[in-house]
Amino acid sequence: MASNRPAPEAPFVPSQRSSSDTFGYGSYRSEEGPWEEWNPTEESLAPARGKHRVAKQRGGGGFARSSTVLGVGVIAAFSAGGMASANTGKPPVSISMPDLPSVGSLISDDDSGQDAAPALSGFGAEASTATDRSGAAADAGEALRERIMAQAESQQTQVADRAQAAAEAAAAKAEAAAVAKAEKDAKAEAAAAKEKAEQAAKEKAEAARLAELAKQYTLPTSSYTLTATFGQAGAYWSSGYHTGLDFAAPTGTLIKAVHSGTITEAGWAGSYGYRTILTLDDGTELWFCHQSSINVSAGQKVGTGDVIGRVGATGNVTGAHLHLEVHPDGAANGIDPMAWLHSKGLNP
Structure with missing residues (x-):
């Protein structure tokens, strides 16, 4: 050129x-x-x-x-x-x-x-500068994309961590609730077992006590049949209901003292026929009625099983039987003789 x-x-x-x-x-x-x-x-x-x-x-x-x-x-x-x-x-x-x-x-x-x-050096520098700028723009875009991706990944990680923490907290809460329920059930079972054991111990003690009392108490007669119970309604009784427990037995069957005590009355008592009253040491009165004969007198001390009379059909009756009444502390109105005999370890 x-x-x-x-x-x-x-x-x-x-x-x-x-x-x-x-x-x-x-x-x-x-x-x-x-x-x-x-x-x-x-x-x-x-x-x-x-x-x-x-x-x-x-x-x-x-x-x-x-x-x-x-x-x-x-x-x-x-x-x-x-x-x-x-x-x-x-x-x-x-x-x-x-x-x-x-x-x-x-x-x-x-x-x-x-x-x-x-x-050419100037043109090359300009081209290089343009290339550098394009590369720098590309690098900046890539850096921005990487930063956005890193942020998204970080957010996803945080969400996953929170979800995992919530799941772990829920599992821990459920486990704690299960443990608490198990402990509560165990305590309830232990309390029930303890109560059952205590009840068994009480029953055992009561059985022992009744067995000991049974040695001190006895049924009033033998070879009998229960024909009327306490509180039974009927026109046969002047009060409108039965006030004692009837042991039907042949006339002359022996009547025994249920427990040791003192004879406070022995004789005729109207509709009760021949009646003997045995007063125990605690003040309870036992009435033995409709006897055919009396073998004791007032003021006499008797022991458990002593013969105090015989079965009869005297007074207001329809047949030979022993009518037994229980009056705590000599009260006019009696209680159920069946329950009282049970409390003394006896089972009529």
Whole structure:
């Protein structure tokens, strides 16, 4: 590629000027000849085109841009010098160019391609910068995507952790409730077992007590049949209900003292027939009624099992039997003889 083309020469036209109007250094030179005024135009000063033009630099291409500006400045100086010579007629001014590698490379005619390096270097730097920017944008986008993904993963992890913590808390609560229920059931079972054991112990103690009492108490007769119980209603009894317990047995069957005590009455008692009253040490009165005969008298001490009379059918009766009544503390109204005998370990 060629360097800058030289400015066009002014046309040579002979002139009749005197030696005093000659252009030069005070003397007329035939080779310089008479000159006509030359005004450069846009066509005559067309911008130089060629390899010395450098692409606009960005960023770090400051040196190449400066070299280009300097080269353009030198060319403008040459053109201005020519115009000044043509217009003013003053002697030409010698202009020296500094020895700058960048300027030399810009105006050199060498086609080796080395002078294209500064221009291409700027273009390469711009392309590299664009590539770097594109890469940086891609890196920024990738970094943003990774950060968003990391945030999403972190949130998912937090949700999973909270769900796991809630599940563990629910499991722990359920386990605690199960343990509490098991403990409660165990305590209830232990209490029930304890109560059952206590009840069994009480029953055993009561059985032992009754067994001991049974040695002290006895049924009033033997070979009998229970024909009427306490509280039974009927027209046979003046009070409207039965006030004792009837042991039906053949006339003459022995009647025994249920427990040790004192005979407080023995004789006829109207509708009760022949009656014997045995008063125990605790004040309980036992009435033995409808006897056929009495074997004891008032004030007499008797022991358990002593014969106090015989079964009969005296008084208001329908047949031979022993009518037994129990009056705690000598009360007028008696209690159920069956229950009282049970309390003494006896089972009629």
